[in-house]
Amino acid sequence: MDMNSFSPMMPTSPLSMINQIKFEDEPDLKDLFITVDEPESHVTTIETFITYRIITKTSRGEFDSSEFEVRRRYQDFLWLKGKLEEAHPTLIIPPLPEKFIVKGMVERFNDDFIETRRKALHKFLNRIADHPTLTFNEDFKVFLTAQAWELSSHKKQGPGLLSRMGQTVRAVALSMRGVKSRPEEFMEMNNFIEVFSQKINLIDKISQRIYKEEREYSDEMKEYGPIHILWSASEEDLVDTLKGIASCIDKCSKATEKRMCGLSEALLPVVHEYVLYSEMLMGVMKRRDQIQAELDSKVEALTYKKADTDLLTEEIGKLEDKVECANNALKADWERWRHNMQNDIKSAFTDMAEENIQYYEQIRNRGLEKSNSLYDLT
Amino acid sequence: MEQAPPDLERQWQPAPLEPLGHADAGLQAAVGEEAEGSRDEVPGDGTMTENNFGLKKIEISVSEAEKRTGRNAMNMQETYTAYLIETRSVEHTDGQSVLTDSLWRRYSEFELLRNYLLVYYPHIVVPPLPEKRAEFVWHKLSADNMDPDFVERRRIGLENFLLRVASHPILCRDKIFYLFLTQEGNWKETVNETGFQLKADSRLKALNATFRVKNPDKRFTELKHYSDELQSVISHLLRVRARVADRLYGVYKVHGNYGRVFSEWSAIEKEMGDGLQSAGHHMDVYASSIDDILEDEEHYADQLKEYLFYAEALRAVCRKHELMQYDLEMAAQDLASKKQQCEELATGTVRTFSLKGMTTKLFGQETPEQREARIKVLEEQINEGEQQLKSKNLEGREFKFGPMLRNALARCNPVK
Numbered sequence: 001m002d003m004n005s006f007s008p009m010m011p012t013s014p015l016s017m018i019n020q021i022k023f024e025d026e027p028d029l030k031d032l033f034i035t036v037d038e039p040e041s042h043v044t045t046i047e048t049f050i051t052y053r054i055i056t057k058t059s060r061g062e063f064d065s066s067e068f069e070v071r072r073r074y075q076d077f078l079w080l081k082g083k084l085e086e087a088h089p090t091l092i093i094p095p096l097p098e099k100f101i102v103k104g105m106v107e108r109f110n111d112d113f114i115e116t117r118r119k120a121l122h123k124f125l126n127r128i129a130d131h132p133t134l135t136f137n138e139d140f141k142v143f144l145t146a147q148a149w150e151l152s153s154h155k156k157q158g159p160g161l162l163s164r165m166g167q168t169v170r171a172v173a174l175s176m177r178g179v180k181s182r183p184e185e186f187m188e189m190n191n192f193i194e195v196f197s198q199k200i201n202l203i204d205k206i207s208q209r210i211y212k213e214e215r216e217y218s219d220e221m222k223e224y225g226p227i228h229i230l231w232s233a234s235e236e237d238l239v240d241t242l243k244g245i246a247s248c249i250d251k252c253s254k255a256t257e258k259r260m261c262g263l264s265e266a267l268l269p270v271v272h273e274y275v276l277y278s279e280m281l282m283g284v285m286k287r288r289d290q291i292q293a294e295l296d297s298k299v300e301a302l303t304y305k306k307a308d309t310d311l312l313t314e315e316i317g318k319l320e321d322k323v324e325c326a327n328n329a330l331k332a333d334w335e336r337w338r339h340n341m342q343n344d345i346k347s348a349f350t351d352m353a354e355e356n357i358q359y360y361e362q363i364r365n366r367g368l369e370k371s372n373s374l375y376d377l378t
Numbered sequence: 379m380e381q382a383p384p385d386l387e388r389q390w391q392p393a394p395l396e397p398l399g400h401a402d403a404g405l406q407a408a409v410g411e412e413a414e415g416s417r418d419e420v421p422g423d424g425t426m427t428e429n430n431f432g433l434k435k436i437e438i439s440v441s442e443a444e445k446r447t448g449r450n451a452m453n454m455q456e457t458y459t460a461y462l463i464e465t466r467s468v469e470h471t472d473g474q475s476v477l478t479d480s481l482w483r484r485y486s487e488f489e490l491l492r493n494y495l496l497v498y499y500p501h502i503v504v505p506p507l508p509e510k511r512a513e514f515v516w517h518k519l520s521a522d523n524m525d526p527d528f529v530e531r532r533r534i535g536l537e538n539f540l541l542r543v544a545s546h547p548i549l550c551r552d553k554i555f556y557l558f559l560t561q562e563g564n565w566k567e568t569v570n571e572t573g574f575q576l577k578a579d580s581r582l583k584a585l586n587a588t589f590r591v592k593n594p595d596k597r598f599t600e601l602k603h604y605s606d607e608l609q610s611v612i613s614h615l616l617r618v619r620a621r622v623a624d625r626l627y628g629v630y631k632v633h634g635n636y637g638r639v640f641s642e643w644s645a646i647e648k649e650m651g652d653g654l655q656s657a658g659h660h661m662d663v664y665a666s667s668i669d670d671i672l673e674d675e676e677h678y679a680d681q682l683k684e685y686l687f688y689a690e691a692l693r694a695v696c697r698k699h700e701l702m703q704y705d706l707e708m709a710a711q712d713l714a715s716k717k718q719q720c721e722e723l724a725t726g727t728v729r730t731f732s733l734k735g736m737t738t739k740l741f742g743q744e745t746p747e748q749r750e751a752r753i754k755v756l757e758e759q760i761n762e763g764e765q766q767l768k769s770k771n772l773e774g775r776e777f778k779f780g781p782m783l784r785n786a787l788a789r790c791n792p793v794k
Contacts, residue, residue, distance in 0.1 A: 192646050199643040206635045213632055217625035224618045231611045234604065342650050349657065 032129045033057045036122035039114050049073050052118060056144045068145045079155055083139040089287040090330040092337045094127035095276030181296055190285055197278035204275045211263055218256040225249035248370045255362045262355030270348040291326045295319040437466040438544055440537035443529050459529055460484050461536055465559050481562035488536060490569055491558050497574045500698040505542035506687030508535025514616040516624035527673055531680055591703045602696040608689040612682055619679060623672050634665025713763040720756045723749060
């Protein structure tokens with residue numbers, strides 16, 4: 001099991017859950033621990049797909065047991081996300097890794113792709129677990145605990161595909177309207193989201209480009225070192241010096257590889273997650289606007305007395321509540337998201353900076369070693 | 379070998395044997411050394427009698443570079459760089475130096491000097507000049523000869539060249555070299571008047587020509603191999619180094635892109651704003667730091683290039699030796715066959731097939747007077763040939779490999 005910085009320590013017993021690492025902003029006791037691991041390939045006559053093992057340990061009363069182990073595939077995750085969005089349209093649902101990677105940064109598509117996806121799915125579930133509202137969502141519980149057949153039958157409940165499609169068409173029309181009557185604070189929020197989205201996308205591209213350049217630099221260094229060894233074969237006096245240079249270059253190359261590793265583990269996944277988050281945020285804004293628009297259209301109807309006024313007034317009352325709920329939910333979640341984002345970005349870049357400091361210290365030490373040995377020669 | 383189209387008469391005459399080195403300058407000094415076994419100066423045409431020109435007496439520096447415009451040979455306007463050469467002679471016992479001369483020279487004049495030295499001292503590994511055009515360039519470095527960094531590195535290279543020539547026991551005594559440092563006007567004419575370009579063996583220019591030598595000198599074969607290996611490994615090294623520099627440049631510069639983005643992002647953040655601004659600024663500094671780092675590395679590359687050119691110069695010496703050896707063998711062969719002919723004529727026996735034998739049979743034997751005359755001519759030629767052979771052998775012995783290159787490499791400077 002991969003114990004990276006994103007996974008909470010797996011307790012072996014409910015009692016040991018008391019001593020836990022602080023995860024995100026939850027100061028209270030964590031009582032739900034999830035890991036995603038062991039990707040497995042399944043081949044049927046129709047298709048081939050990968051499932052991931054999900055282990056849940058919990059002390060919560062509403063769970064029938066304290067430990068669960070299930071297997072889920074990507075489709076199941078998509079389903080869960082859809083349900084959460086439906087139930088909480090103006091909450092910031094954590095992002096899922098993409099279905100396909102068109103221009104991936106990984107060289108060998110399969111193993112690295114699966115590993116990257118596994119890590120992202122692990123993050124996804126843990127973020128939900130840490131969210132004050134989402135963590136108690138019923139579908140989430142089913143996702144974590146139900147056996148395969150149970151999940152299938154559970155999925156079949158709820159609004160059918162056609163009705164969901166009908167909603168989408170209406171939604172688009174409404175969102176346009178909602179934009180116009182957006183309150184000030186949400187205008188600010190929207191502005192932030194737009195700028196943030198643009199910047200984080202750029203950072204994503206830049207970071208990937210840096211990775212690529214470092215890779216090419218490391219490759220050239222691998223060729224650079226051995227030439228010195230070749231040279232030392234024809235120079236008796238300089239054998240030690242040249243071999244020394246070659247070994248220094250070799251160490252530099254290894255240090256670069258380590259730096260690249262740090263980049264791809266500490267920084268790139270975080271940045272990429274927030275790219276997806278920014279898309280998510282735009283969706284949330286839209287949904288909020290839609291809810292607002294629903295209210296506005298009813299209010300307008302009332303003004304022009306287009307239908308039964310009593311019915312309308314009642315509906316308007318409900319919608320006003322709905323809007324207020326949605327707005328408050330979003331506002332609260334927004335603050336939380338901002339706070340987490342800052343922490344995540346800060347630690348990602350700090351980790352990166354640490355890696356770089358180590359890298360340069362190593363290089364400098366090699367350089368000093370090398371020039372000392374050269375001075376000995378002269 | 380350059381020969382006129384063969385005809386009957388010509389066949390009896392030896393092919394013209396061209397001495398490769400100017401008899402007086404290099405050889406005399408060398409002969410002098412051989413005889414005396416010391417490094418005292420020998421008076422002669424090509425040596426300095428007035429001034430003792432060893433390094434201990436003269437300081438040379440290429441102190442400045444200046445852009446100039448002028449008209450070239452085709453009367454078109456051109457821009458070039460001129461370099462100021464200052465020489466100081468340390469005359470007084472208390473070590474005070476007095477400015478003796480200063481003049482301006484451009485790169486092409488350095489080239490002319492070097493080409494002259496190459497022709498007149500074929501047995502010496504003449505120090506190399508800095509490169510004519512920027513090679514092993516990575517993408518940022520301009521291949522522009524007017525680029526100030528390039529000019530500065532060239533200035534250093536030219537200074538090293540002059541210092542090395544001045545510290546060479548034989549080269550430092552050359553009059554043309556002395557005039558290069560002291561006589562600004564008319565120097566070019568003086569060099570050209572020596573007629574060295576005519577003496578330059580055009581065969582050397584034919585890089586692909588091979589001269590099959592029967593008894594190659596083992597030392598020179600080894601030297602040739604060594605210089606080939608050295609050239610090949612250094613070229614490879616320089617090529618890869620250029621690629622490494624290019625990649626490293628890329629890494630740094632891409633980080634610079636962070637700068638602008640962080641800065642723009644900081645505008646929408648409250649608590650994180652200052653942090654982002656500062657991070658952005660540092661990214662900019664980081665990205666621009668690579669320029670100085672790589673410029674420093676160019677000096678290292680320059681030293682590698684110097685050894686590359688030295689290897690080329692060494693190869694050239696080996697080649698000249700090869701050519702000379704070839705000429706020697708040809709001359710010896712020729713001499714042997716002349717002696718044989720002479721003998722045959724004298725004894726009247728014809729052991730080998732010859733055209734003369736044929737014509738004798740066809741047209742009757744020649745008169746004794748004719749024969750005498752012919753024998754005399756042959757004997758003269760034999761004498762000449764033996765003389766030439768002697769001088770070539772002497773020259774050959776002068777092709778000592780100077781310890782310079784090995785020492786130069788042992789002084790290999792610390793790099794990074």
